[in-house]
Amino acid sequence: MTGRWRRVPAAVHHAWVRHPRWSLAVRGALAAALAWMVGVVAPAPFSDYPYYAPLGAVIATTGTLARSVRESLQTVAALLLGAGIALAADSVLVPGALSLALVVGVALLCAGWRVFGGMGAWVANAAIFVLVLGQGESADYVGAFAGLVVVGAAIGTGVNLLLPPLLLTPSALALGALRDALVEQLDDLAGWLDDEGPLDAAEWERRRRALYPTIEGARAAVARSGEASRGNPRARRHGERARSQARQAEVLGTSAEVVDEVVRLLVGWERSGRAEVALGPRLRPELASALRSFARTLQDAGSDAGPDAGAAFARSLDGLQDVVHDAREDTGDDHLVAGALVVVLRRGADVLSG
Template identity: 55%
Template sequence: MRRAVAAAEGRWVRHPRWSLALKGAIAAALAWYVGVLAPAPFSDYPYYAPLGAVVATTSTLARSVRESVQAILAILVGAVVARGVDLVLAPSALSVALVVGLALLCSGWHRFGQMGTWAVTSALFVLIIGNAAKVEFVGAYAGLVVVGAAIGVGVNLLVPPLPLTPSGDALARLRDVLADQVDSLADGLEGDLPPSPEQWQERRREVSPTLAQAREAIARTREAARANVRLRRHRDRAATQVRRAAALDTAAEVVDDLVRLLVEWESTERDVVALGPRLRPSAATALRAYGRALAGVGPGLVDQGVLAEVDRGVDALRREVLRTRQEVDEDYFVAGAVVLALRRGAAALAAT
């Protein structure tokens, strides 16, 4: 039984859309109930209250307040547009076209954010549905949306979203992709000859989509933490996750630099390569250590023993680069850049 409950809880926290749907349904039902009990003319249009409730429960607490205000402003602007057109034109295809065109222009105002489409919806409702009772409909429509939004914000305030688990999962996916990419680079350096451009291409991983998802997830979590009472119980976990995100963000830049340097400069198509047979083994060892350190980035602290192994590997590569520079009259700037990138990556992991 406990195992089943734990599994269900794990699924619940990994799918914030479920809790969002439940909160939206509860807020909409409450808003409908309030709309039905409201005095006339509000009780004649109770179905508009749930619209405001849905707007206020489909995002984080801070965003729900902002988007509720934006939606209400857009609704009022749409109503004004519809009433203005109604004063000069009778209901017709021409009046609908004019209302929609003007409302669409207004919906692009940056103050509305993503809620600008409410201006068009409001304008059409007021022009067509509210034509029989112009003043009463506008007041009831706007008023009920405001009430519904207030109920939605209240529900969000009681149970604010804090998607730490989904953002943690996104960071874990990013970590795995980065560690796999580093290991793949190390594999390419362990042969007698450097890989060809085609072989390097086969070793490249699609990091950008995973990185974008992780950044978006962390941004949502940071926004959800604003004025969130649940943060008190999860403050340490949230702070640790922010540090992990910063370290992995830096790691993504480091890995991108490493891929670019090695793919471009350590290839069979170049007469002068970045590392050569003397430096490739040391570089592969340092990359292996860095890959293991990346793979170990989790909710807890990074293993200090693994970080020390990275430092030793990078230091060994640095010394080998210095010796090779002295013995061979070459600058080995790219090899030095590899060392600097690995040092930067190790320092970011140590900061977690």
């Protein structure tokens, strides 16, 4: 029992770094609670609307450190513009459906400005709040609304600064999933060429497209990790790991493009039902061997592909190129598709060699 309990902290930490949503929830809850306490003790009229402070805190803690600063500024700008639109309308129009429609229409037009990014909706929200809830005390309401959101956003940014997310583990997991998917695709493709011959076009088009969600998931995870590293004091302690992961992302991104193009060429020119295929029985085994070598190189490269990682793969491509050359000499055919496959696969070998 004692040994089991000793493993609990490690298991909790493992789950914590795998699922950044948990740390986001903790940061958001802490920032909202602190912002609420500040709003309650603030002088009037701020203390009349303390719930706007947690709103700003949650906005600031739902992303990375760099994003929290940017989105906080965008939100405040959107709030001030929306409040200004409502105040201008309230000063010249009689309150009612017509004034509300006009305010919302103008606010929605302004919400599309690039300067607001994803926070543009707050222009219309602020305009509605000020027009509907601030009647009779517009100045006090606008000051409290905007001021408390600013204070809450500052608290949320401070919490993000003290507990900054780094997100290296989720991106590492996403890259690992992409590596596994590419290795499986290459092995399956090599096995098909050896055992089945020309490809079933519909089947391999489906397989090619099935990789897209994994590729996009890895790209998004790496982008979030890179954003989380900007201005993050924890990034200095994990600099080598972050650089290794960036290198891995480059290798796998290029490899994914190579695999996609190889399948495209084979689906177009080495498919079943085609009167004259591009490779035929003589070249298919050599291409299958090169694809297996590509898969092994990807699998063995780990998180940091060394300078010699693609050497074996490059040698297998030399063998494939020699066979293609001999086939040209023997048959007089150009074998353009086979040559194109060698060129495409060379790109994969080059990125693995670094």
